[in-house]
Amino acid sequence: MSHPDTRAVSLRDRMLIASVALAAIVVGVFVATILAVSAARTATEQEARSKNLSVQALRLEKLVLDVENGVRGYAFTRDRRFLRPYNAAVRSMPSERRNFRALAKDQPLQAERAKHIDELIGYYIDTFAIPVLAFRNTAAIELAYNNVGRTQAADIHRRFATFISEENALSQDRERAADSKSRHAMELGVVGLTGSAILILLFAIYLARGIARPVTEAAAGAGQVAAGDLSIRLSQKGPGEVGELTKSFNEMAERLQATRNELESQNAQLRESERLKSDLVNTVSHELRTPLSGVLGFTKLLLSRDFDAETRRHYLGIVDAQARRLSDLLDDFLDVRRIEEGRFERAKELVDMATLLEEEAQLYSQQSPKHEVEVEIDHAPLAVIGNPDRLRQVIGNLISNAIKYSPQGGVVAVIADRENGHVRVEVRDEGMGIPLNQQSKIFTKFFRGDAAASGITGTGLGLAVSRDIVESHGGRIGFESAEGEGTTFFVELPGVNGVKFRQGHDDDQS
Amino acid sequence: MRRRSTSSASGNGWPAMERRKTILICDDEPALRELIRASMGDGFEFAEASDGIIAMELAREVTPDLVILDLMLPRLSGLEVLARLNDDEGLRDVPVLVITAWNETREDVLAAGADEFVTKPFDPDDLRSAVNRLVAA
Numbered sequence A: 001m002s003h004p005d006t007r008a009v010s011l012r013d014r015m016l017i018a019s020v021a022l023a024a025i026v027v028g029v030f031v032a033t034i035l036a037v038s039a040a041r042t043a044t045e046q047e048a049r050s051k052n053l054s055v056q057a058l059r060l061e062k063l064v065l066d067v068e069n070g071v072r073g074y075a076f077t078r079d080r081r082f083l084r085p086y087n088a089a090v091r092s093m094p095s096e097r098r099n100f101r102a103l104a105k106d107q108p109l110q111a112e113r114a115k116h117i118d119e120l121i122g123y124y125i126d127t128f129a130i131p132v133l134a135f136r137n138t139a140a141i142e143l144a145y146n147n148v149g150r151t152q153a154a155d156i157h158r159r160f161a162t163f164i165s166e167e168n169a170l171s172q173d174r175e176r177a178a179d180s181k182s183r184h185a186m187e188l189g190v191v192g193l194t195g196s197a198i199l200i201l202l203f204a205i206y207l208a209r210g211i212a213r214p215v216t217e218a219a220a221g222a223g224q225v226a227a228g229d230l231s232i233r234l235s236q237k238g239p240g241e242v243g244e245l246t247k248s249f250n251e252m253a254e255r256l257q258a259t260r261n262e263l264e265s266q267n268a269q270l271r272e273s274e275r276l277k278s279d280l281v282n283t284v285s286h287e288l289r290t291p292l293s294g295v296l297g298f299t300k301l302l303l304s305r306d307f308d309a310e311t312r313r314h315y316l317g318i319v320d321a322q323a324r325r326l327s328d329l330l331d332d333f334l335d336v337r338r339i340e341e342g343r344f345e346r347a348k349e350l351v352d353m354a355t356l357l358e359e360e361a362q363l364y365s366q367q368s369p370k371h372e373v374e375v376e377i378d379h380a381p382l383a384v385i386g387n388p389d390r391l392r393q394v395i396g397n398l399i400s401n402a403i404k405y406s407p408q409g410g411v412v413a414v415i416a417d418r419e420n421g422h423v424r425v426e427v428r429d430e431g432m433g434i435p436l437n438q439q440s441k442i443f444t445k446f447f448r449g450d451a452a453a454s455g456i457t458g459t460g461l462g463l464a465v466s467r468d469i470v471e472s473h474g475g476r477i478g479f480e481s482a483e484g485e486g487t488t489f490f491v492e493l494p495g496v497n498g499v500k501f502r503q504g505h506d507d508d509q510s
Numbered sequence B: 001m002r003r004r005s006t007s008s009a010s011g012n013g014w015p016a017m018e019r020r021k022t023i024l025i026c027d028d029e030p031a032l033r034e035l036i037r038a039s040m041g042d043g044f045e046f047a048e049a050s051d052g053i054i055a056m057e058l059a060r061e062v063t064p065d066l067v068i069l070d071l072m073l074p075r076l077s078g079l080e081v082l083a084r085l086n087d088d089e090g091l092r093d094v095p096v097l098v099i100t101a102w103n104e105t106r107e108d109v110l111a112a113g114a115d116e117f118v119t120k121p122f123d124p125d126d127l128r129s130a131v132n133r134l135v136a137a
Helices: A011-077 A080-104 A108-134 A138-226 A240-304 A309-341 A353-367 A388-404 A436-441 A462-472 B030-040 B052-062 B078-087 B106-111 B124-136
Strands: A349-352 A371-377 A383-386 A410-419 A422-428 A476-482 A486-494 B002-006 B021-026 B044-049 B066-070 B096-100 B116-119
Touching: A011 A080, A011 A108, A011 A138, A011 A240, A080 A108, A108 A138, A138 A240, A240 A309, A240 B030, A240 B124, A309 A462, A309 B030, A349 A353, A349 A388, A353 A371, A353 A388, A353 A410, A353 A422, A371 A388, A383 A388, A383 A486, A388 A410, A388 A422, A388 A462, A388 A486, A462 A476, A462 A486, B002 B052, B021 B030, B021 B052, B030 B044, B030 B124, B044 B052, B052 B066, B052 B078, B066 B078, B066 B124, B078 B096, B096 B124, B106 B116, B116 B124
Parallel strands: A371 A410, B021 B044, B021 B066, B066 B096, B096 B116
Antiparallel strands: A349 A383, A410 A422, A422 A486, A476 A486, B002 B044
């Protein structure tokens, strides 16, 4: 798999490439500087040789003068003393001439001139100096000197003058060249070294920014994660592996945070379930002890004291009612077990909800003198398919809740009608309502909200069981509530049309 | 629920020399109020309250000789009733017997201002002797 961006180049390769490039540049700069210095030295040497050549030319010319003066002096005086500089000059002439030509060979034009001068000197000595010294006749010497020697010598001197002036010009050129080359070398050295220093600095900055800083940030981030702050994220930059490191770090922090959130929410759920369990213990304790007190207390009284028949029957009635309450309570708990084990009894038949509602309303209206249970049904019958005992349980639970949660008394309205093929039942009270923060939990098993504290009895199971029953009938249950104004619970069950019940209601919707 | 009643047999053999003691029963469960009445037998007058608010109203009205108080009451909890009784000059000295199904410890309830403590289910004879002790004191 290839990355589309520049991070494909690994960090090691980048460092290697950068180091090699930097080294190459530095080496290049040094080579160039050394070359420039060497060129400057060559130019200086050439300049020196030029000066040597001029000196050599002057020395040679001096020898030629010695030869000339020697010849002339001896020829006119016959004094052998004049021959001393001549002989010395002739003796050293060959080596000086060789030196002269050798020194002059740097520059072709000057080499040509030197060669010519050398040949002229050779010709002058061979054809003039040596033959003239052999002459006995002074007049012949003078003639030869005047006609040949002087002209030749003058020519040689002229050529020497040209040569030296040329060589001086050349020497000045070379001096200028040497100056310029050494200046050039110096400049190159300064520029090259400065450039290399800047490049090294840039490389260091690149290392610091591109690698050191992200790595430092990652280390700081890791420290924060270790300290428990999982919200930390790094800016995803830096080359190759460093970029990968920050990316991986962020992914790790992300995953750690997700895991911790999950754990925390599981923990909260556990705590909630612990709390519900503890509530349940209190609830069971209260719900069992109150009827149990009635049963045990009245039984004890009946056993230990004498009462008249009417009182006895009354007390036995209470014992019976309280024992039934215990039994109902047990049923509630068993229902929960059945819900949890998924084996709720669901034998279904045709049920008229209108009749069922009337019967339940009547039952509960007898139980609470403070409440008035009103039933509004415009279209009877309201046929559904379901288990009549279970549906009765749901409606009974809703009406009983409506009564319990409006302790001041008031109207409990039971309203039912057809709606979009469903049978909709509403149970409306004018009671305390459900606080907003508890509305999402009221179908939770054993949840009782503030009910326990306000002395309202119950197990926290009724609505959980009711919802399971309604859903097993393909319906839904819900509510609307405003705190302090009352609550309306509704149940919607799939309706059945065109049904005749034995009681003789006609289904006027068919 | 608010009711004032006398025991069934008024003046059947009890000496007339003593004013009959009044007991305020505070419990939201009618069956338990009846059990308490039946346990006490004759010789007391009863006032009954089914929630904490009524309990306070009745207490101020009749100034009972004893309050029997269930801690789990609608509208105003038993502990709150206990606190208000203790704050009331005229009711501070009325002995209170607490009946509860909850798991409060005896110490907590006595510390809250109760004089006696009975848990559900209770023995009617125990309740009667506790009441007699408190009323006599």
